[in-house]
Amino acid sequence: MENIQQVNIDKEPKAPLAMDPIKFILWLFLVSIIMLFASQTSAYLVRRAEGNWLEFEMPVIFWYSTVVLIASSVAMHWAYLSAKKDQFKQLKLAISITFVLGLVFLWMQFEGWKQLVAMNVYFVGNPSGSFFYVFTGLHGFHIITGLIVLITALTAAFRLNVHSKNLRRIQICTTYWHFLDILWLYLFVFLLTFN
Template sequence: MSVILVFLLVIFCVAGWWLANQRIMSKPWLEGGVVGALPDNDVTHMPTAKVGLGVLLAVIGGLFALFASAYFMRMEYADWQAPPMPAVLWLNTGILALASVALHCAVVAARGGRMDTTRLALAAAAIASLVFLAGQLVAWRELAAEGHNLRVNAANGFFYLITGMHGLHIIGGLVGLGWTVRQVWRSQTITARLRLGVELCAMYWHVLFVIWLGLFVLLAGWASNLVAACRQLLM
């Protein structure tokens, strides 16, 4: 229960920071200026797609928080034997970080109207994401080759379930990223719609990267120490 509360607290803090930047709590009727002129970054200018994606990402974060909570509760049983951490997961983490950085660069380039840089950054993010998925399959094969199959131990099942669900979310994001790449390569200039598509992809990848970091800490066996440290800080 402590894990899910800490995870949800982090999600709410990030969501509150993002909403504050979007001026969701602003009161334009109390602001000075010409009558009828709204600020450029008023809430009415916030794309609906961003709000919808924010809600979706909150749900995804809650889902993985539930997985983490179930993981911790199952660890209390005597038959729990966590599988060894495949070394390739370290490389996968770096590759997913590169995908997130590439998408951030794509957002900066799109806002600056630099088409070539935007295309290059989007392509790099897509390739890095595919390499990440391939690396996850390599990790599965390594565990299976060492005898850590799905039915051998509950810990093995959790490993395949959690990493598999995260991989499915990456695949789902690749569908949207592929559509965005296609639109950018077919266009000659960066339009507002294309820029929004790039920003949505970046939002999705940033959150999935943060979730993966949490899962990595969980699967590596460091989560118990982290939760204990959080409890000491809260006491």
């Protein structure tokens, strides 16, 4: 009888591994975005190898927009560090700077499209131009979703719902924004290399 009780004590259930469900959804979303762009860049390489490919120089504004997006990522990291230290004024300022730089990035991408049109590179026509518009357009769409996430984080910051004991929202926002920055750097280098 004593042996049975001993066995039961030794086999207590282990606590399951727990993950924040919102963070889990975010990571699933990021993986789906990676798969989307991996399939698109693979299709780009396959189509490029078939020939009938117009080569064109990427407008310089895309270089500048890359610098703007990197600066926005730095500001986002500043926001995260400010939240960890309960520096609410800096937190609000840093998220606001990130948001404004995100808008500037989108405007610069649109200006880049206008410069492509001036170079006779259109969405319809040669596949190289089509792919360029699709890549930058899809990334721009995800930047818009990132701006929406930034607005929710900024609203929460003004309500003092983001602080050292409640970092989930700013962690999600920071992760997503840094991901968008890394994704753009990947696309930028890819397009420079294979255009």
